Amino acid sequence: MKNTDTIDVREIRRKLGLNQSQFWSKIGVTQSGGSRYESGRNIPRPVQALLRLVHIEQIDINKVKKEDVEVAEFLKTSNPELYKSLKKEARAKRKERTTR
Known part of the structure; x- marks a missing residue:
């Protein structure tokens, strides 16, 4: 970015x-x-x-909660491989929705 x-x-x-x-x-x-x-x-x-x-990024910040950020940060530090995998899947899903 x-x-x-x-x-x-x-x-x-x-x-x-x-x-x-x-x-x-x-x-x-x-x-x-x-x-x-x-x-x-x-x-x-x-x-x-x-x-x-x-x-x-088109994120509705009214829907973002502190707990969501805390969970993402916890996952990122405690299981970085799973975090990367989920991030990659989410990105692919978003891309798939935008190309329809």
């Missing part, structure tokens, strides 16, 4: 067909704040991470 500093967030927003208010409110940024980012102001790292998750 590219660093969001090097990608055009305005272009991402336009490709998604969202106005500034719709796009930025999904990650807790005001329309005026988003406008400043689109005009070249540096985007803070937490905002970059949310931007990537919500608008690039």
Whole structure:
């Protein structure tokens, strides 16, 4: 994934067909704040991470629970091979859904 500093967030927003208010409110940024980012102001790292998750990875952050993240981290450290295998299967399944 590219660093969001090097990608055009305005272009991402336009490709998604969202106005500034719709796009930025999904990650807790005001329309005026988003406008400043689109005009070249540096985007803070937490905002970059949310931007990537919500608008690039298409993750509904309202559905993500702390326990889900904790389970994934536990699996990743306690059984890295199983974690890699499940990650690979999930990626293939997602790819399969998008090519239909």
